[in-house]
Amino acid sequence: EALCFGWVDSLIKRLDDDRYARKFTPRQPASKWSETNRKRWMELNEAGLLSPAGLAAAPTENTYAPRPTIPDLPAYIAEALKANPRASSFFQELAPTYRRHFVAWIHSATRPQTREKRIGESMALLAAGKKLGLK
Numbered sequence: 147e148a149l150c151f152g153w154v155d156s157l158i159k160r161l162d163d164d165r166y167a168r169k170f171t172p173r174q175p176a177s178k179w180s181e182t183n184r185k186r187w188m189e190l191n192e193a194g195l196l197s198p199a200g201l202a203a204a205p206t207e208n209t210y211a212p213r214p215t216i217p218d219l220p221a222y223i224a225e226a227l228k229a230n231p232r233a234s235s236f237f238q239e240l241a242p243t244y245r246r247h248f249v250a251w252i253h254s255a256t257r258p259q260t261r262e263k264r265i266g267e268s269m270a271l272l273a274a275g276k277k278l279g280l281k
Contacts, residue, residue: 149173149187150195152203178208223252226265233272240277247278 148155148170154177157169179187184205190196219227227234237245248268255261271278 147186147190147195149183149203150190150200151197152199154183173203175203176206176208178210179205180210219249220253222261223249223265226269227272230269230273233269236272236275244277248272251278 152173153170154173155168155170159167159169161167187196187200187205190200227237237248240248252261252264252268255264268278
């Protein structure tokens with residue numbers, strides 16, 4: 147197994163009717179780990195088959211797992227959306243990622259004044275049918 151030596155296999159290419167080539171690359175420290183490879187690595191570790199390089203390339207928190215669903219809206223954002231039907235309608239049409247951007251940007255404000263300012267900006271953008279952009 148490539149995992150035993152800190153490598154990952156990918157891309158199987160057919161060369162002809164009888165032969166295939168498989169690409170092996172060293173696993174990068176920040177690379178994502180599939181659930182299958184996590185299980186394989188654990189099994190190899192329990193069996194004592196990992197080399198020092200394989201042990202050094204232990205699974206990280208990076209994963210291909212889907213992002214968690216959008217948490218419940220904080221009450222103050224829900225109230226602002228309720229007060230602005232156009233903004234609320236566009237917000238509901240947005241993809242989950244864009245909704246998360248709005249919620250995270252507003253919620254990350256540490257001062258109440260900043261939070262209120264961000265709520266106002268967000269409601270104006272949403273009412274105009276615009277996404278948050280690079281905030």
